[in-house]
Amino acid sequence: MNIPEWLKPGIYGAVIGAVGLAVVGFSWGGWMTAGEANKLAMTQAHDSAIAALVPVCLDNSRTDIDRIAKLSSIREMSNYKRRDAVIEAGWATIPGTDTPNRDLAQACMDALKIDG
Template sequence: MEIPTWVKPGIVGGVIGAIVITIIGFNANWVVSTSTAAEMADDQGKEVVIAALAPICVAQFKTQTPTNQTAQLAALKQESSYKRDDFVVDQGWATMPGSEKPTKEIADACADQLMKLTE
């Protein structure tokens, strides 16, 4: 049996096309490995948890008297933007109920939400 001459270029083109599509797919994140997918899912989970816990931090801030709230917001506004999470941690608002220590990520999200109250 004789193979037609057009088959070889077709096979070579198909193999090269598959390689190119694979390279583009991985580089454009159309296709990801299992470890990358797990890492992406972990990051998304952390973001959701932080978004859910930041309002608790704000609620802990709001347990203060209105006078204290105003003073604390003024002090928070005076802090530089990269130190606001430290201010929230120092006040104890980022320590979630049932937890012994604060979380910096929650403090950062909380500081952002508290800054919106100053506007």
């Protein structure tokens, strides 16, 4: 195929412009691939689900008979053991499940103002 000489600069400009537009769009324009969008959506859904379950954890702690003793024991522990203590207290176990949720335990600690 014979391309006229006067058309070559336009084709080169279009190709370079398209590459430049893609670079700018993906790095500064907020564009993302389907995989990145899916990962972002999954993260947001997980965070929303944990936020929705925090009242369950708070209710579990409020209805616990040994609440005061458990809270004081949790506060006396070192920071890295507190989440495990909330899990062992049973507050981070969602009714109807057998296993506790570590992220829910962390969110519950934040809501109870245990951390820090």
